[in-house]
Amino acid sequence: MPSYDTHTYDVLVIGAGGAGLRAAIEASAHGVSVGLVCKSLLGKAHTVMAEGGIAAALSYVDDRDNWKVHFADTMRGGQYLNNGRMAELHAKEAPERVLELEAWGALFDRTKDGRILQRNFGGHKYPRLVHVGDRTGLEMIRTLQDHGIYQGIAVHMECTITTLLKEEGRVVGAFGYEREKGRFLVFFAKAVILATGGIGRAYKITSNSWEYTGDGHALAFHAGAELMDMEFVQFHPTGMIWPPSVRGILVTEGVRGEGGILLNNQGRRFMFDDIPALYVNQTADNEEEGWRYTQGDKNARRPPELLTRDHVARCIVREIKEGRGTAHGGVLLDISWIKKKLPHAEDHIRKKLPGMYHQFLKLADIDITRQPMEVGPTTHYIMGGIRVDADTQMATVPGLFAAGECAAGLHGANRLGGNSLSDLLVFGKRAGEYAAQFAKENKSVTISGEHLDQYSREALRYFETEGADNSFQVQADLQDMMQDLVGIVRNEADMLRAVEELKKLKERAANVRVTGNREFNPGWHTALDLQNLLTVSEAVTLAALERKESLGAHFREDYPDRDEKSGKFNIVIRKSEEGWMELRQEALPELPAELQHIINEMK
Incomplete structure (x- = not known):
């Protein structure tokens, strides 16, 4: 039989995106040895493709914002199927995590008086997204990677994990292989953190990178952990449809946050046709008011293009199915129209959306300052994942933790844009902290x-x-x-x-x-x-x-x-003794009175 390269750590982190890096940094800071395994090269995780920003109620642009508003927005966007405790922790701790990232070297866009700039985004009541142009994920990864390497975390690049090791009823490591040479690897660990991202590669049209093959979900399921909310797959409304060279590539919600509008093949803004009752009082009913909102007018209401992603995606599908789509099966997203409003619009677009401008100019010969993009829904994110404890991020199998997209609970039935990056920071940090604590309290176990x-x-x-x-x-x-x-x-x-x-x-x-x-x-x-x-x-x-x-x-x-x-229930999935998927409906726990009061107040 083959030989094995063996490594032993207190905490093993599988996945080196935002959640994995933040978890590894936190575990290391608690004085335990940490190994970090990534499927591709360090710095190439899919987090680099997150463009719009990090949702955090810093209140630098609009002082009406606070954690309670962010909490209520998150719960409403998730149709109140969210884990209320996770939504509370996320809203409260996101600002601290962003400021921590800045202290570690992240360079965010600034207001004229030097504070962190925040932009509008779909489903968020106030300007809340901290950003670096449209390259926010890249800046996050760069910062976390540099900080993690400085702490001396051991990194294993281009390795894939195929099995979690279990002994004495808990997870004690992982088995995998080195992608380049095919050598088998064995990692013994007192605690394992899964931070492997999503499942987008199960679909034909997706914004996800090649690594997103549901590894963490499957590893946890076969190790006996429970999955939850797996029916909720988010289709981002604006992925490129044409030309083929950019098919599926995400067009950040920041384009709409900066004034981009959606048009059908008749040149009409169809998003005004269908505004949910839940958002009527928050949504502009004319073009001029929507434009004022994107320019920071606190008295204006947001344009309908900034409604939640599920709603915008279904409106686009409706236009396409009813024959009002483009020749290639999409709709038009146009930011070049703002030339009617701003004297130097082309410079403004290049400054605010540099990644979008250069990417589509080079890959598709489309100049977004002059012409619209053909877009349509693309598989983007899964709200479902490994069921975890809200405070510790431990799965239902001892010794196994999960954070980021592969963990369930925070987003409920639908994720708001920008909440993914703050999710990585808040719950990556918590997973690392509690995994380190678990490692200190348990002994090492080897496998035969x-x-x-x-x-x-x-x-x-x-x-x-x-x-x-x-x-x-x-x-x-x-x-x-x-x-x-x-x-x-x-x-x-x-x-x-x-x-x-x-x-x-x-x-x-x-x-x-x-x-x-x-x-x-x-x-x-x-x-x-x-x-x-x-x-x-x-x-x-x-x-x-x-x-x-x-x-x-x-x-x-x-x-x-x-x-x-x-x-009023979550769907929970576990592996039966015979190897089948067992499904059960589990009633949502009642929200504590103080959290329910916040929701009622915000309504």
């Missing part, structure tokens, strides 16, 4: 060589199968199926078909044939990733079938309305 041999045999079996399929084709077929049958608009018939298709895809995935050897073999990597993609795809589909209502990002055309009775 027999178990390790079994894990390596499972990983290598694709070189020995007789199947005719290749892993790339199976993944493409899975992505097509999920896009068509479990996408932005769902119904029971399609999802029952998806369940049957998943059974066939599982059989094909188990028998894909990998040729060559373990070095530099993307076919092998894809075969291993497929198991995770199938696990999360099944969880999304079964949970979506179970929730017979439309709520937040989950829209069913056969149940188009929210059901006040059924919309």
Whole structure:
């Protein structure tokens, strides 16, 4: 059997995006040894693609903002399916985490009097997003990476984890391999933190990078942890549709925050046609008022383009389905129109949205200062994930923690833009703190060589199968199926078909044939990733079938309305003893009176 490179740490962090880096920094600060594993190169995590900003109620631009308003916005955006304690902690602690990031060297955009500048974003009542042009995620990663390296955290780049190690009823490490050479790796740890991001690569059109194959969700599920809210997949309303060179690439909500408008093929701002009752009093009813809002007028109401992402995405789908879309199946997002309002609009756009301007000019030959973009919904984020304790971020299996997109609870049925980056900071910090505490209170445990041999045999079996399929084709077929049958608009018939298709895809995935050897073999990597993609795809589909209502990002055309009775539970998934997915409905806990009072007050 193969040999193993073995490493031992007090805390092992899997994933080196914003949540993973912040968790590793915090654990290290508590005096324990920390290992950090990343699937790609350090600094290349998908967090770098987060463009709009970090949501934090600093109140530097509008002094009416505070943590209570942020809390209420988050709960309302999540359709009150959120974990109230997580939403409270997030709103209270986000400002401190942002100022901490600044102290570590992050360079945020400033107001004229030198304070941190904050911009408008969908679903947020006041200007709240701290930003660096439209490169905020990159600045966050740069800052956290530099700080983490300075602390001496051990980093293992280009490594994939395939199994979590368990002994004595708790997680005690992880098994994986080095992507470049194919060597197997064993990590022993007293606590493990999952910070692996999302599941976007289960879909055909996605803004997510290649690493987002649901690794953390699947690792936790197979280790016995519970998943929650998996039906809630967010389709960002503005991903590029055309040209093919940029298909799926995200167009930051910051474009709309700076005055960008959505137009159908008739040149009409269709977002004025459908404003939810929940937001009528906060939403502009004319173009001029919406423009004043984006320019910082405190007395104006926000434009309808800045409603929550689920609503904007469904409005775009409606225009396309009813024949008012563009030739390539999208709508137009236009920021160049502000030339009517600002004398130096082109300079303003290049200054506020430098990444957008340069990216689309170079990759698509589109000058956003002069012409609109063709956009449509793209798979962007999953609100569901590993069920964790709100305060400690520990999963339902001792020794296992999770933070960031792979953890559930904060966002409920729909995430507000900008809350993802503050989520990474707030709960990455908490995961690191409590994982370090757990490590100090528990002893190390090793795993027998027999178990390790079994894990390596499972990983290598694709070189020995007789199947005719290749892993790339199976993944493409899975992505097509999920896009068509479990996408932005769902119904029971399609999802029952998806369940049957998943059974066939599982059989094909188990028998894909990998040729060559373990070095530099993307076919092998894809075969291993497929198991995770199938696990999360099944969880999304079964949970979506179970929730017979439309709520937040989950829209069913056969149940188009929210059901006040059924919309009061989370769907929890666990692995049965036979290996099946067991689903149960779990009633939402009652909010403490003081938090309910805040929500009632803000309404």
